[in-house]
Amino acid sequence: MTRRHLPVLITLAVFIVGYLICLAQFPSFASTRVIGNLLTDNAFLGIVAVGMTFVILSGGIDLSVGSVIAFTGVFLAVAIERYGLNPYLAFLLVLGIAALFGAGMGLLIHTFQIPAFIVTLAGMFLARGLCFVLTTDSIPINAPAYGQITDIAVSLPGGGRLTFIAMIMLATFGAGIVLAHYTRFGANVYALGGNRASAELMGVPVGKTTIRIYMLSSFLAALAGIVFSFYTSAGYSLAATGVELDTIAAVVIGGTLLTGGYGTIIGTLVGVLIQGLIQTYITFEGTLSSWWTKIAIGALLFAFIVLQRGLSAASLRAR
Amino acid sequence: MQPATERAQLLEIRGLTKGFPGVQALDHVDFTLHAGEIHGLLGENGAGKSTLIKVLTGVFRRDAGTIRLDAQEIAARDPADALSLGIGTVYQEVNLLPNLSVAENLFIGRQPHRFGLVRTGEMRRRASDLLAGYGLDIDVADPLGSFSVAVQQIIAIARAVDLSAKVLILDEPTASLDAQEVETLFGILQRLKSRGIGIVFVTHFLDQVYALCDRITVLRNGRLVGSRPIVDLPRIELVSMMLGRELAAEALHRNHCTAVTGEPLVAFKAYGKKRLVEPFDLAVRSGEVVGLAGLLGSGRTETAKLIFGIERADSGQAFVDGKPVRIASPRDAARLRFGFTPEDRKTEGIVAELSIRENIILALQAQRGWLQPLPRSKQDEIANRFIKLLDIRTPDAEKPIGLLSGGNQQKALLARWLATEPRFLILDEPTRGIDVGAHAEIIRLIERLCEDGLALLVISSELEEIASYSDRVVVLRDRQHVRELSGSDVSADTIMTTIASH
Structure with missing residues (x-):
């Protein structure tokens, strides 16, 4: 029981230690304002990481999410600004398109037994390319709906705000937890990651599950793209490059095994928050280059992968 | 106990035929399984046992023949379909999911649920009840991988029986168990038999055949050799059925x-x-x-x-x-x-996708270093020499070694080291x-x-x-x-x- 939860407990410990270090240096870290901003600023990463957790749990990978986020932004900008589409309708439309896109990738992965790495790499180029087909410029979004949505927030005691965006992320995590641990779909995802061949022999609907996993990932990437467009109020083809790698890092730091089968959604939330914490610390520090975030993430990622190897080797020995 | 032949025919296979390029894996094979019978399926490697099981469970399509279950003609599309028809299979390497809990393994795809959510507590309670019937008292919330192979196998059997409860196929279930575990397993199989389940038991151990089976069917080279009740079958005759030749006791x-x-x-x-x-x-x-x-x-x-x-x-x-x-x-x-042929042929010995030739020259090539590749003519010469010398049965040296039977793989592994003198x-x-x-x-x-x-x-x-x-x-x-x-x-x-x- 404890061994199974060890990776997530370690992640949590890292977060708590990190938070305490920040707190010791900058007492204002205790304020709800910082915490609220931490949630808001990392909302898009968190949302896309939920989808990525499902993908990695199933033993796959989705490299297309960064491009899907950019595509979403560009699509929204073009649809709302150039064609005067209702923003809410545009949201629904882009979520639907992304879901279809993901389903297509899942279908390819399953039908032709192509590694997810290759298919989603192709998806990554395709989605990024489609951005440039729509426009090469950065198009600002001036729709009043944008201002209204970003203004929705619950005031927290101490001057902080829990924004609507942060609430979307937390709700996504809540839904992800339920989906992963309390539904048949969730069990099937873990089954695929455990051993695909066995899962098939046991009657797990492998094809349907694979398609749904990538559909979910792309859908959440589009949702993250919508949230991302709230930050920037613009659609730009080169936005969110490399986000897929940040996402994978958050999932792995959150205790999910890259080989699939083991991990939790809640761990991913902590993984995302650790990334956010490092970012915030560097902002507070003021003198450090923001690239130190990447260096810290790299070091953490490395440590966690070594830890995972160690743990799985230990559990093999224990048998 | 009434003789097996008077009981209801549970599974009836007639004229089953299945060919692969270059091999007739099954040639008009008949097989009959009665309810409440443990039926040994025997034969050398490459006799067609695995193919028969795979056609039966829908892994392969048959070329010809009929399969009837309870007098209804069936054609399983895949193992899951076979399971829903009432044919469950437990393999030597337990095909369950080590990362899921025992309860999830037992109930995956049919978890008790309400409003789309799995009722975990209910599922665990049912899993515990189910396993108690097999004499297992374990925490069903623990991951399957934390239990021994023997326990995993019992869980696999419990799952298959709970799902289909008509025909249970056991493919070399005892190969990785120790004597006491085998005994436990046999006890369970006897109990299932008395419940009227038809059990197909594939094994290499003749002692176990005599200890457990009511009837045996022997295949050889894809053909049916015979199907006999075990009681009046002398051991030497069984062996000669399997080998198709008299095995001298002095061999x-x-x-x-x-x-x-x-x-x-x-x-x-x-x-x-x-x-x-x-x-x-x-x-x-x-x-x-x-x-x-x-x-x-x-x-x-x-x-x-x-x-x-x-x-x-x-x-x-x-x-x-x-x-x-x-x-x-x-x-x-x-x-x-020195040379070494490991115990686990499949994972530590052969490189399944490579040809027999490539597998045979592997050790020799490694000794020469990769900068001095063996000329192809030399490779062919070595491979063909050992294929002949050790009587490795294959159409040619270019066949992927994974497609050979276990005995021939073993010979090729021996050849790999013998080539290094x-x-x-x-x-x-x-x-x-x-x-x-x-x-x-x-x-x-x-x-x-x-x-x-x-x-x-x-x-x-x-x-x-x-x-x-x-x-x-x-x-x-x-x-x-x-x-x-x-x-x-x-x-x-x-x-x-x-x-x-x-």
Whole structure:
């Protein structure tokens, strides 16, 4: 029981230690304002990481999410600004398109037994390319709906705000937890990651599950793209490059095994928050280059992968 | 108990035919299974047992023939479909999911749920109840991977029976179990039998066939040889059905070489590694077969791995030709002209996707280094020579080795090391999972190699076998070399009593 939860407990410990270090240096870290901003600023990463957790749990990978986020932004900008589409309708439309896109990738992965790495790499180029087909410029979004949505927030005691965006992320995590641990779909995802061949022999609907996993990932990437467009109020083809790698890092730091089968959604939330914490610390520090975030993430990622190897080797020995 | 033939026919297969390119895997095979019957399905490797099971469970499409279950014609699309029709299969390598909990493994795809959410508590309660019926009292919330293979197998059986409860196919279920676990399993199968479930039991162990089965069906080269009740079937007749030829009772008995004398080729003094094997002394001369006997986990394979440098010794000294040598890696061992065929042929031995030729030249090529590739003509020459010499049954040397039967794979692995002209060969369970015919051939090969002057160290769990070809036998217990038998002491009985003594 404890061994199974060890990776997530370690992640949590890292977060708590990190938070305490920040707190010791900058007492204002205790304020709800910082915490609220931490949630808001990392909302898009968190949302896309939920989808990525499902993908990695199933033993796959989705490299297309960064491009899907950019595509979403560009699509929204073009649809709302150039064609005067209702923003809410545009949201629904882009979520639907992304879901279809993901389903297509899942279908390819399953039908032709192509590694997810290759298919989603192709998806990554395709989605990024489609951005440039729509426009090469950065198009600002001036729709009043944008201002209204970003203004929705619950005031927290101490001057902080829990924004609507942060609430979307937390709700996504809540839904992800339920989906992963309390539904048949969730069990099937873990089954695929455990051993695909066995899962098939046991009657797990492998094809349907694979398609749904990538559909979910792309859908959440589009949702993250919508949230991302709230930050920037613009659609730009080169936005969110490399986000897929940040996402994978958050999932792995959150205790999910890259080989699939083991991990939790809640761990991913902590993984995302650790990334956010490092970012915030560097902002507070003021003198450090923001690239130190990447260096810290790299070091953490490395440590966690070594830890995972160690743990799985230990559990093999224990048998 | 009424005879099986008078009971209802549960599963009826008529004229089943299935061909693969170059092979007729099944040729008009009939098979009948009655309710409440344990039916042994026997045959050499490559006889068609696996194909029959795979067609039955929908992994392969049949070319011709009918399959009737409860008088209804069926055609399973895939294993899941077969399961829903009432045919469950449990494989030797348990095909469950080690990362999921026991309860999830039992109920995946049919978890009790309410409003789309799985009722975990209810599922665990039901799983516990189900396993209690099999005498298992375990925490069903624990991941499956934390239990032993035997327990996993019982869980797999419980799952299959709970799902279909008509026909249960067991494909070599006892291969990785110890004696006590086998007994538990047999108890469970007897109970299932009395509940009217038809059980198809595939095994290589004749003792188990006689202990458990009511009836047997023998396949050979894709054809039906016969189906007989076991009670009036003499053992020698069963073996001859399987082999299609009379096996001389002496086939296993080797005329021991005249007492080998002289200096040992390889010797180990106080050689050992902490927590792996206690320090041991061992010497093997040219033209001598030394057997390693002991129960599973007694340190046999560990000894072999230590000698071949897969594990590094932390005490003692190795000698070749009386000179001290260092064996820190398999490369070192190969340079000393050692060879090693591992126990787990599939994962540590063959490279399944590569051709027989490529598998055979692998060790030789590795010794030459990758900068000096063997010319293709030389490769072909070596491969074809060993295919002929060891009688590896294949249409040609370019067939992927994974498609060969176990016995032929084993021969190819032997060829891999023989191509390097070794002086000392370590064989770990060379006859495991190999049918009776190939079994005798491998043993004859071992004897021939010994006569050719090789020094051999052979590990086997089959005591009769090891006693028949070994000049000396080292008995291991609890990771310790406890006794070395030689001369007239080399017999299955002495080995057994040594293992059992305290």
